[in-house]
Amino acid sequence: MLTEEDIRRALHVGRVVPLAVANPHGPLGLEQLAAAVAAHREAAQTHPSPDRVRRPIELPVQTWEKLHALAAATSGVGTHPVSAGELAAAIIEQYVLDAAS
Amino acid sequence: MPEEPSDPQTVFRSALPVGTSLIVVFVPSQDRDGQPIDQEYWVDEVLTTLGRLFRGATAYPRGRGVWRDDARGGALLKEEPVIVFSYVAENALTAAALADLYRTLSRMGRQANQGEIGVVIDGKYYGITEYVEE
Numbered sequence: 001m002l003t004e005e006d007i008r009r010a011l012h013v014g015r016v017v018p019l020a021v022a023n024p025h026g027p028l029g030l031e032q033l034a035a036a037v038a039a040h041r042e043a044a045q046t047h048p049s050p051d052r053v054r055r056p057i058e059l060p061v062q063t064w065e066k067l068h069a070l071a072a073a074t075s076g077v078g079t080h081p082v083s084a085g086e087l088a089a090a091i092i093e094q095y096v097l098d099a100a101s
Numbered sequence: 102m103p104e105e106p107s108d109p110q111t112v113f114r115s116a117l118p119v120g121t122s123l124i125v126v127f128v129p130s131q132d133r134d135g136q137p138i139d140q141e142y143w144v145d146e147v148l149t150t151l152g153r154l155f156r157g158a159t160a161y162p163r164g165r166g167v168w169r170d171d172a173r174g175g176a177l178l179k180e181e182p183v184i185v186f187s188y189v190a191e192n193a194l195t196a197a198a199l200a201d202l203y204r205t206l207s208r209m210g211r212q213a214n215q216g217e218i219g220v221v222i223d224g225k226y227y228g229i230t231e232y233v234e235e
Contacts, residue, residue, distance in 0.1 A: 002194055007222055010199035012207070014230040019221065024123070030161055030184050033125060037219055037226055038180075083133065083216070 059088075122189045124151065125221040126206070128160075130181040132214035143209050144183045150205040151187040154198045158187040207232040 004016060017040055024033040059067075067084040074087065128144045131137050144160050151158035161184045202220075210218045210232040218229040 001191060002196065002199070004225065006196055007199060007227060010196045011203045011220060011227055011229055012231045012233060013227040014217070015228045017226040017228070019224050019226050021224065024125075027161065030125070030186065033221060034127070034182065034184055037127065037221065040226060 057088075122191065122194050122223050123186060123221075124155070124189055124194075124202075125184055125186045126151070127219045128183045128185055128209070129213065129215060130183075133216045134214065136214075138213040140181075140183060143213060144185060146205055146209065147185045150202055151185060154201055155187045155189045155193050158185055160185045203229070207234070 002010075007013065008016060019033065019036045019040070021029070021033045021036050024030050064084060067088055071084045071087045126147050128140060128147055129138065130140050148158050148160055162181075206218045206220065206229055209215065210229060211234075216230065220227045220229065
């Protein structure tokens, strides 16, 4: 019997989340499971980790479009895809770090 | 007179057979930019992989859904994932079989531009975000 760690390693898993629907049966059970997964994915998108914050910032549309293009170019084969938001955060973080040193 | 069972799982004998695990893979309908992907192709790929590894699998199309991507300014993405599931005998659920499944899922993650591929095994959600070519 495989342990959670065995499964995590074999599937290169980034995170494991226990679901409330342990043993779904039939179409309704699967529907319930899918709803639980969708709710979790939405929550993961909404809540940042405790040591990070999310703040809306305003950018020119052109800048955002360039960020999108840069993010797409950064997301190469074999790497985790990067969103424009993630790329913007990384650029700001690096700039602030460099400015502070 | 003995009391009749009223629990639907008992009546319909629909509980999981002893010694089996349930693997569920969610095949997305669109990429992380909201562009539609060739979902039928990926459903077929996942079905084929699960069938080969675990002797059988079923694809179950869902109703329409929607989710909010806060990383993209709160854009609403309409998602219609297909659920592909397989009941797996305990002795078939091995690290080698999962590594084989991973090859298909990481290919789907890369080629269909996914932020995360979701797999549920026995009530736990495993989020795959690392798409390594093996």
